[in-house]
Amino acid sequence: MKEGPDIAQIGALIGDPARANMLAALTGGKALTATELAAVGGITLQTASAHLAKLEAGGLLLPRKQGRHRYFTLADETVARLIESMMGFAASRGHLRHQPGPKEPALRKARICYDHLAGDYGVRMLDSLVAKGAIDAVGDGLALTAKGEETFQCIGINVADLKASRRPLCRSCLDWSERRAHLAGSLGKALLASFFDKGWARRTAGSRSVIFSPEGERQFLALFPVETLVAA
Amino acid sequence: MKEGPDIAQIGALIGDPARANMLAALTGGKALTATELAAVGGITLQTASAHLAKLEAGGLLLPRKQGRHRYFTLADETVARLIESMMGFAASRGHLRHQPGPKEPALRKARICYDHLAGDYGVRMLDSLVAKGAIDAVGDGLALTAKGEETFQCIGINVADLKASRRPLCRSCLDWSERRAHLAGSLGKALLASFFDKGWARRTAGSRSVIFSPEGERQFLALFPVETLVAA
DNA sequence: TCCATACTTCGACCGTAGCCGAAGCATCTC
DNA sequence: GAGATGCTTCGGCTACGGTCGAAGTATGGA
Numbered sequence: 001m002k003e004g005p006d007i008a009q010i011g012a013l014i015g016d017p018a019r020a021n022m023l024a025a026l027t028g029g030k031a032l033t034a035t036e037l038a039a040v041g042g043i044t045l046q047t048a049s050a051h052l053a054k055l056e057a058g059g060l061l062l063p064r065k066q067g068r069h070r071y072f073t074l075a076d077e078t079v080a081r082l083i084e085s086m087m088g089f090a091a092s093r094g095h096l097r098h099q100p101g102p103k104e105p106a107l108r109k110a111r112i113c114y115d116h117l118a119g120d121y122g123v124r125m126l127d128s129l130v131a132k133g134a135i136d137a138v139g140d141g142l143a144l145t146a147k148g149e150e151t152f153q154c155i156g157i158n159v160a161d162l163k164a165s166r167r168p169l170c171r172s173c174l175d176w177s178e179r180r181a182h183l184a185g186s187l188g189k190a191l192l193a194s195f196f197d198k199g200w201a202r203r204t205a206g207s208r209s210v211i212f213s214p215e216g217e218r219q220f221l222a223l224f225p226v227e228t229l230v231a232a
Numbered sequence: 233m234k235e236g237p238d239i240a241q242i243g244a245l246i247g248d249p250a251r252a253n254m255l256a257a258l259t260g261g262k263a264l265t266a267t268e269l270a271a272v273g274g275i276t277l278q279t280a281s282a283h284l285a286k287l288e289a290g291g292l293l294l295p296r297k298q299g300r301h302r303y304f305t306l307a308d309e310t311v312a313r314l315i316e317s318m319m320g321f322a323a324s325r326g327h328l329r330h331q332p333g334p335k336e337p338a339l340r341k342a343r344i345c346y347d348h349l350a351g352d353y354g355v356r357m358l359d360s361l362v363a364k365g366a367i368d369a370v371g372d373g374l375a376l377t378a379k380g381e382e383t384f385q386c387i388g389i390n391v392a393d394l395k396a397s398r399r400p401l402c403r404s405c406l407d408w409s410e411r412r413a414h415l416a417g418s419l420g421k422a423l424l425a426s427f428f429d430k431g432w433a434r435r436t437a438g439s440r441s442v443i444f445s446p447e448g449e450r451q452f453l454a455l456f457p458v459e460t461l462v463a464a
Numbered sequence: 465t466c467c468a469t470a471c472t473t474c475g476a477c478c479g480t481a482g483c484c485g486a487a488g489c490a491t492c493t494c
Numbered sequence: 495g496a497g498a499t500g501c502t503t504c505g506g507c508t509a510c511g512g513t514c515g516a517a518g519t520a521t522g523g524a
Contacts, residue, residue: 012247020240141373
């Protein structure tokens with residue numbers, strides 16, 4: 001009855017709380033050292049080292065040596081997508097963390113999902129782009145329209161450059177807090193990067209949440225207006 | 233550092249080999265009894281009972297009592313998608329099962345993925361549908377075209393009925409053996425069901441693989457011709 | 465050269481989770 | 495009712511995996 005690939009291995013890999021915490025932290029997109037990851041996992045450095053070796057052997061993590069530090073990142077965008085999809089699933093089944101805590105609202109509002117914007121603001125941005133016809137939501141997929149290409153060119157995003165890369169331009173990524181799609185792919189990445197560049201927002205130290213400046217928030221909301229639908 | 237939903241729980245749930253085998257077996261779409269699942273897990277009935285209780289509590293399985301049997305199915309299409317995506321990931325990292333075995337080729341050729349067709353034939357079917365303009369592959373999503381609606385009507389699939397359901401019509405589902413997309417969603421389900429109805433194919437007893445009859449295979453290949461592309 | 469920092473390896477400990485035998489319910493058949 | 499079948503619960507065994515202290519290896523800086 002042993003059919004197909006072995007999901008138990010990666011399941012077990014993700015199934016340890018310490019490792020899961022590390023992976024979740026790395027979904028923030030930043031490379032972290034073994035010491036930092038030990039802290040997020042709530043374990044000592046020795047234990048973390050063993051965990052990281054396993055994650056690396058399993059192909060989930062990519063180490064990069066820099067001086068006497070070892071920085072770890074998720075191996076791939078596919079790893080990030082797997083983690084996010086598991087988060088979405090966990091959220092839908094009510095497998096939540098123990099303490100909702102004060103940081104939770106900030107996280108729900110805007111956070112980094114590997115390299116693009118997620119949370120309420122991420123979902124709102126995609127909604128707005130679809131509403132103004134910059135992106136086509138067809139079936140369960142997303143596609144850039146000709147009009148959208150113009151729009152992004154105006155914001156200062158070079159779509160031609162993005163198209164040159166092998167990575168898909170648009171991808172829909174299910175948001176675990178909003179339970180709706182937000183924009184991933186190279187376009188999603190470029191948009192978030194531009195918000196950072198313009199000083200509209202910044203990432204926080206030990207968390208995945210993204211903090212908008214008052215001015216940045218004003219600009220963001222103006223650029224991606226909310227649909228004022230009158231609910232039936 | 234505890235942010236977001238708890239992925240460790242479901243990770244651990246899937247991370248046990250016996251449970252993983254049970255889940256993989258249930259991806260075949262059929263409801264299975266506790267005894268049958270104990271067999272696929274390679275464990276005794278008592279142990280299986282404990283595992284099944286955990287999976288049920290975790291929201292992965294749905295039990296249905298029928299006489300003195302208890303049938304289990306995956307709780308949801310989302311569970312099936314999670315399992316399939318983990319299989320895809322595992323395959324991409326080379327986490328394969330120990331013995332490739334003689335059943336492997338049949339599985340790669342055509343198998344059930346929850347309720348639709350997967351494997352070489354599943355991928356080929358979608359390719360053919362896209363090539364003939366019945367389905368639009370835009371971005372990473374799929375959408376039924378007007379022409380496609382006609383086509384399916386001719387094959388005897390009532391698209392209007394499918395549209396009435398809340399479930400999306402078309403969905404792309406990544407195939408772990410082919411590493412490319414095949415057609416899921418209610419349309420994918422209806423197509424597979426029609427193959428069974430017409431007697432073109434049948435499911436096998438203890439496996440996910442789908443066996444085509446010689447005549448069925450002929451009809452299937454005629455209906456979904458292969459693109460004879462001359463590779464550049 | 466010497467020490468501090470970052471990390472790994474070793475060895476031992478311990479708890480949990482998986483496992484099965486045996487017994488206990490429930491349901492169907494005769 | 496009696497007996498068979500399907501499944502769950504209980505109790506006890508075992509082993510694997512996570513944990514840390516201590517010692518060992520690299521790298522950087524003074």
